[in-house]
Amino acid sequence: MHAKERSLEGLKELLVPFIYHTIMKQDNKTSMISKVLQQALRSFVDILPMLIATIGLVGLIQAYMSPEMLHAFFQGNILSDTLIGTISGGVAVGQPIISYIIGGELLHEGVSYYAVTAFILSWVTLGLIQLPFEASTLGLRFTLVRNLLAFAFAVIIALAVGLTLRVLA
Amino acid sequence: MNTKKKTNRFSYIFLALTLALYLFVAFTSPDKAILALGKSMQILQQVVPILVIVLLLTALMNILIKPQTISKYLGNSSGIKGWFIALFGGVISHGSSYIWYPVLQDFRLHGARNGLIIAFLYARAIKLPWLPMMISYFGWGFTLVLTVYILIGAFIQGLISDGILSRNEALVPEDH
Numbered sequence: 353m354h355a356k357e358r359s360l361e362g363l364k365e366l367l368v369p370f371i372y373h374t375i376m377k378q379d380n381k382t383s384m385i386s387k388v389l390q391q392a393l394r395s396f397v398d399i400l401p402m403l404i405a406t407i408g409l410v411g412l413i414q415a416y417m418s419p420e421m422l423h424a425f426f427q428g429n430i431l432s433d434t435l436i437g438t439i440s441g442g443v444a445v446g447q448p449i450i451s452y453i454i455g456g457e458l459l460h461e462g463v464s465y466y467a468v469t470a471f472i473l474s475w476v477t478l479g480l481i482q483l484p485f486e487a488s489t490l491g492l493r494f495t496l497v498r499n500l501l502a503f504a505f506a507v508i509i510a511l512a513v514g515l516t517l518r519v520l521a
Numbered sequence: 522m523n524t525k526k527k528t529n530r531f532s533y534i535f536l537a538l539t540l541a542l543y544l545f546v547a548f549t550s551p552d553k554a555i556l557a558l559g560k561s562m563q564i565l566q567q568v569v570p571i572l573v574i575v576l577l578l579t580a581l582m583n584i585l586i587k588p589q590t591i592s593k594y595l596g597n598s599s600g601i602k603g604w605f606i607a608l609f610g611g612v613i614s615h616g617s618s619y620i621w622y623p624v625l626q627d628f629r630l631h632g633a634r635n636g637l638i639i640a641f642l643y644a645r646a647i648k649l650p651w652l653p654m655m656i657s658y659f660g661w662g663f664t665l666v667l668t669v670y671i672l673i674g675a676f677i678q679g680l681i682s683d684g685i686l687s688r689n690e691a692l693v694p695e696d697h
Contacts, residue, residue: 399623409542485619488531498682505678517662520662
């Protein structure tokens, strides 16, 4: 079993008994169960179209984007490579492990730590494909502020990590 | 038309556009469409079970936890405790970010600060289950330095967004 699957199993093992015991502790269990199920079902139906669309787009991008396509973007300049790393990580989608594999390959082929850090960081903090879903759930202004900050901080943290590693080396 | 209806309409338009894109890919390069569909199904299989549990938990919390409680722990006067809950919660939370959006919106509607929600989302960049993998690819030094900077970055972003976003921001997407 992969680490990810194990952690999800662990989460289920933790949450399912918690939900069950919390409901069982209530005096009016039947009405509580019905209320919880109704509300959860309503939320599920509400987010389902956007969720399916988002996951569908993620699948399409994964089918079209290869590590070779990414490597062709990097030119060797720290600042522009960091920006390119941030943008390509923000557009790309998938499990974090994929960003580590691609990042490891890029590093091996001579791309700087600055660019690779920006790439793996924006991979998990930015989500161009998820933007419509995020905006529809959390609001457009919140989504814009969060993503702009995440973009800026991917660049800042990448530069800080690169400089720190250089000092420590 | 109220905001919720507009949001639902937008969701269906977005879904229709995605389906249209799939149809286009299916006609131009069928093997890519099948590959994309297979990858989407894999993700869906991973996401749905955990999403169902998270939504049940949200519904339960919605019924049991009073808005004053959320406001106390994640609201304006939550102090250091609020920051700790947001950062620690972000680090230990699992699954894709979008699974957490409905829960977080619920917290906001019940008085949680925008800054803490943004700090939570950024702290999720630390993926505990994947740390051994990151260490094996990039080494201890890189992983440790990056983890510390992510936590500092999450905290600073929370502070900045608290200054930018108003307290009523949460009321925008839904008519509550």
